[in-house]
Structure formats: structure tokens, C-alpha cells
Amino acid sequence: MKLKSYEKIREQIYSDRLPNGMPVFVVPKRGYNKSYAFFATDYGSVDRRFKYGGKWLDTPEGVAHFLEHKMFDTEDGNALTSLSANGASPNAFTSSDITAYHFESTEKFEENLEILLSFVSIPWFTPESVQKEQGIIAQEIRMTEDSPDHAVYYGLMKALFRHNPIRDSIAGTVDSIAGITSDTLYDCHRVFYNPSNMALCVTGDVDPERIVSIAARTLPRESGERPRRDYGPDEDKAPAGGGTTSSMEVSRPIFLLGAKADGATSGRDFLRRNLTGSLALGLLAGNSSPLYMRLYEEGLIDSDFSAAFETSAGVAYSMAGGGSREPEAVFAEFKKEADALGADGPDAELFSRVKKAYTGGLLRALNSFDSICYNCVSGYFRGYDAFESADVLESVTADDVREFIRVNLAPDNMAMSTITPKQEAAN
């Protein structure tokens, strides 16, 4: 077992690799009531086409998310309820690139950890239980289809990407999930839920050796094969279309603008690029940027406006949005500002202030067990150490930011998605 210490943030990580090849991370935290476990597979909604039994297999939209729902079923009942009855607060999520199962508990942590590791490793599906879940997930899909935030996000993804599956909703559609059978789920589980493709992270007042030994005795012995997946050919930075608009029951226009960024990197470069991208978006449109101040004072945006840099399997993109009476005016100003910053770079004083503010944000995230584990595991899947963020951040220069903006936020490569109020659309 290895121990690595991080002076600046006063954290430590114990790590070990099980005989089956899967890594286990333990971040000790003293003085807390709860402990937290996060067990994840490098498998998300975009992993729809993959190699299985020597052939490429295509699976329906929403299958990773459907599988997440069904994993809680066990031969003797339901793991969600057994964990809850045992004092744990369990949950799971599927993102575009990760499926994670997690719980926090203030008692019986080790027993609960065994339940978690076991139910995620042992699939148990029947045609009846799959059919029952279709009803529940259909309602989840209907709920998200009524959500303007969901609609504006996927509007942008469709405006930016030509074919990458990031365009499609994580949960799929009511039609696509109708095609999922218990066989589909077993196949996906076999390919993606094996130790070569998974990781465990535990945070809390726990004994790292015991965590590793519980994992070693509960998880499968065989390492399995690292899955091969296909997202189609890489996309260039030009958006797929000029933009998308739809109308919904909202009080005023909601918009999200963005641009594709350079695709896959890995390791420390990935981390550095993420931090550079986040700083760039903060300097360009964050709430201490000149653009934000100007648009706010002109009444074009308010405090719900935000900007972010995001990465997923094989893709990366910048985005900014919120509510506005005139999204087009915000879009024009954003383009102008990106153009100027890409040429001249950020103001030196603002750059050092925003960077300083960012370090406080990194510290804040270390209060949260969820974000510690999420960052640790997603860092592992992409080949970097998330706890090095504070150090890597220091090495990012104003020139890096300028270059990021010049390359990844060219005005011609931007697109915008807008949701307009129903009543206005009718006029």
C-alpha cells in the first residue's frame, strides 16, 4: 500500500492495487461522523458502441443509465433498501462518461461497503423487473424533458456536435429505452463492470488496510478485459449548426452558448488543460470578469449567469449561459470579448486575483467527500492525480489562458441554444 501526502492542502491518499488489478484509494478524514464510499465504472451514456465477443455492438440510448437503475436489484431484494435500513444513505448517478454507486454512513460502514461492492458486481435482472423499470425511467425522462436547463444543454450539444453521442440525453428517450432487454443489460455489465474498468475510493475515519482487504475478498478475482469503445471520427471545431431554439413554459429566454475545444488528452496534461480551461472561462465570463460586470450593469444578465469548461470521454467544450431578455446581445458581446482576450490575453492583475480565488475554491471542494472521491476516481480514469490540482494550477500562466481562448473560443466556432417562452412564441 502506498501513501502519498500533499503538503499544500494537507491531505493524504493511501492507494493499493488489488490482485485483480483494480485500484483502491482511501482518503483518511479524522473527526467526521460519516464515512463515504464511491465505486465507479469508466462507463457512461456515450459508451454506446463497443467491442463485444470480437464484434462491434451498438446499444440503445440510455442503456448505461438504465443499467444503473437495475443494478440495485439483487437476488434477495433490493440493495438500495438494505443499505438504507443499515444506516447508509445510498445513491448512484450516470454521467456522460462515468457510472458511480456511492453511500455515506455513520455506522456499520464496513458491512455497508461489502453490500455496495457485492451488488455492483453481481447483476440480477429479469424481464419483469426490466419492464417495471421502464415505467419508472419513462417518468424520469418526461420530468427531464420538461426541464428547460436540460433542454438548453442538449440544444447546445446538438448545435456543437455532429455525431458524438454527447448529443443525446443520458437517460435516453421513452422510445429508445423500450428496446432495452435483460440481455442488453447483462452484455453491458459483462463488458464495463469488470475490475480493469473500475475504481473504488473511500473517505472518512477508516482503516485503509481493512478497506483493501474487504474489496479483495468481495470483488471478482478475474481482472477482465479493458473495454474498447467507439465514438466515431474526431470532430473538428466547427459547430454542427448555427444554433437551436425551442419554446417551453419558461418566464423569459434561457440561453447557453459554447464552443468545442481540443479533444482527448490524458494524464497531467488533461488536468492542466482542465484547469487552464476553467481559469480561461472565469477570466472571460466569470463573476469578476469585466464582461460579467458590463452585462450585469446593462441588465442583460443577472447572478444566474455562469461559465464553465467541461470534458467528457473524447470531447471537451466551453459554455456560458443563464436567463436574459436578449440572448443574442449577450452572444455578440461574448464573442467580442473572447476575440479580444484571445488576442491580448487577460489583465495581469485580474489574472493573479482570479487564480488566487481559484485556490480557495479548490480548498472548499475538499470539505466535500463526494467531490473528493469523484475527483480522485475520474482523475484515475483519465490518468491524472486530482490532488495535484493546486500545484498544477500554479504553473498555469496568463499566456496559457490567452492561447486557450485563441484556439478554443474562436467566434466562428461558437453556437448558441435558446429556449423561448411559449407565450412569446405564439405571438
Next chain:
Amino acid sequence: MHDVIRRTIAPGVTATCVNTDKFKTGCMSVNLITGLDRKTAAMSALLPRVLRRGGARHPDMRAVADALDELYGARIEPIVRKKGELQCIGFYADFADDDFLPKGENVLEKTAALLGELLLMPRTRGGLLLHDYVESERVNLINDIRAGINDKRVYASDRLLENMCSGEAFGTNRLGGESAARGITARALTRHYQELISGSKIEIFYCGAAAPERVAEALTEALSTLPRQECFTAAETDVRLSPPAPGPRRFTEALDVLQGKLALGFRLGECMKEPDYPALTVFNAVFGGGVTSKLFLNVRERLSLCYYAGSAVEKHKGIMTVSSGVDFGSFEDALSEIYAQLAAVAAGDISDWELLSAKRAVITSVKSAMDRPGGLEELYFDHAVASIKFAPDELAALADEVTRDKVASIASGVRADSEYFLTGVSI
């Protein structure tokens, strides 16, 4: 664990200081507590937004943003909470702990000073709050009030309570009403500000690693110009034990949505004469609080009618709400199942497993809230407002002692008051 010191620092001003070194950031909130009133709610909600725009030493958003960035990304945000028929407004600040920063930064003192400046030294002209700030934030507030429709789940709950409590202060939205917001002038807001700052009860909360003496000193310094009257009329919540009509009142509204929303309002009844908060919390967990509750296991898991079905208890006002998202055609099925499950709890039809799981869930949730700075703030603030005398860990211990009979007796006093359906529009 943590130490708690609670003391009165000026007439009507109480400070709660939770001393713990387990977090990397500290938090501080200052809350002005006033009666929730249809006429003044929008003004109260507007106030912290206007004050946040700038103070005597940091006159505009630029200056405030720069100062916060310099404080390693400290945040000071307007906060508006509704607790029963009390409206609590002010600021919530959080900031990196000095331990993780270069020596002598004194981020606690500087953040407290900035918070004090924003609260007590607003920008004025001719003795009135700056007209531009009032106008611009009034528009933002109206936008936010109107944006209530964007999230249909929240919208359904809001509309339920507006209708159900139309003759009570509780029917007023946390942010107040749009028409009241429209009429706000700089003059009226200034007068309201002066009344609140000198005459409302004030609750201050700090959680972090700084010693209580240091916190007391920072607060005294930051709030040295706080004008205080000698006596206060504490606002109270009018708890009504029963519905105004014998059968539930039904309210229906149509919007162009894909999923129906169901929101039900109940009066908690007899149990509110001498509220037993730990028992109320366990009752809610048995009935509809989480994944082991009757609503989750029956409305979702057994009948597949929905993705979510849950209940929430508003302990200050003595109201319980149930919310779910279902197909338009399933309203009546969901409704009768919800009532049937409440009747089952009232009849004492609660298995050992259900009772145990509910208690575990309550205990885990209270204990793990104590592991987050914001969670501690909310727990202690809630207790201060409701005059609950026991500490959070005592609440957890008391929850463990709640009996099946106690839960059943609470349920048997609960009366359905109102049903709200959000349906689609027919084409």
C-alpha cells in the same frame, strides 16, 4: 466533535459559534428575522441583493468582486429563507481557513468586515439607497419570482401552498409577490431597511476553526455601528391544526408540459400542540422521506407510477406536503395510493424494518449534516428559529427512541387540506 457557544452580543442579536477544525473553510451568516408578510416580503427579499451591490468602502460590484478574489475566493451571498411564517434575510459567507493560507492573511476578520460594511454602510444618495441599485435589483428580483415556473416540481409545490394558505402569511412566497415587487421605491426600501436593521431579531452563525474569542472580536468590530432598539416584538408563526374545509380542496392548472405534477398539502394537526420534533422527523421518514418510505416503495417501486414520490414536513408551520410527477392519466391512482399509505401509517401498519430504516435514515442525515459547514449552519439556525433546545446529536439520539405508536398517533391526526394538479393542455 465540535464546541458550541451561543451568546447575546447586542439587544436582540444572538451569535452561535461552532468551533471545529475539521473543515478547510469557515462560514458565517447574518440573518435578520422578520414576520413573513405579503406586503413586505418582496422588499425584504430585495434588500440583501441591493446591499450586496456595494458599500462605503467597496462602492460597486467590481470593488466587491476584487476584494473577494483577494480573500482567496471568499463568497458573500444574499440569503432569503422562509421558516414557518418568518422571513429570514441577510448574507451567507464562506472563506478559506487561515491554516491553509500564507501567514497573517486574517481572512476571517477581512470577510467579516466586508460583510459588516455591506450590511451597515450601504451606498446612499440624499439619504436613500442608491436608486440605480434598487432599480436594477428590483428587475432581477421580479425575474426570479417569475422564474418560479421554470422548475415544474418546485412550481407545483409553490402553487399548492399559495392556494392552500391563501388566507395565511405562509401562502406568501419566500421572495414575495410580483405586484408588490413592482411597487418598491428607493424611499420605501430605505425605510424598510432602517426598520429591519434596528428592530428585527438578528441571528449570527459562525462555523470554523477560529477560537470563539477571535470570532467574537471580529464580529464586534464588523458590526460596531449596528443601530439597535431596546426592545423587540418577536414575530411568530400561526399554526393551524386543521383544514378550513372538511374535505380536501382541489386546485388544477394547465401548462404545456409532458408530465403531470401532483402536490398535496396536509395539516399535521393535534401533534403540533406540543410538537415532538424527533418523532415528526421519524414519521416523515416512514411515510415519504426516503427510499425505504411507504411512498417510495409503493407509488414508485410497486406501482411504477412515478420517478419520485416523497413527503416533506415543515415543522415550524405544521404542514406536510407530498409531491410526485406522474402521467396525466395516473393522477387518481397516485392520489389514492398516497392516501392509502398515510392511512396505513395511522393504523400502525408499520413493520419493524420500516421503523428501523426510517430511524437510521434520520440519524444518518442529522449526523452527516454535522459534517458540512453549511449543514451545521442550517441545523443550528433552524433550531434557533424554532426555539428547539436540544443539540443535533441529541436530536439523533431522541429519534432512535421514537415508537411505532408515536408515529401512528402523529399520522392519525394528519388531515388532507389541499390537492394541486398541474396538467397538460389539450391539443
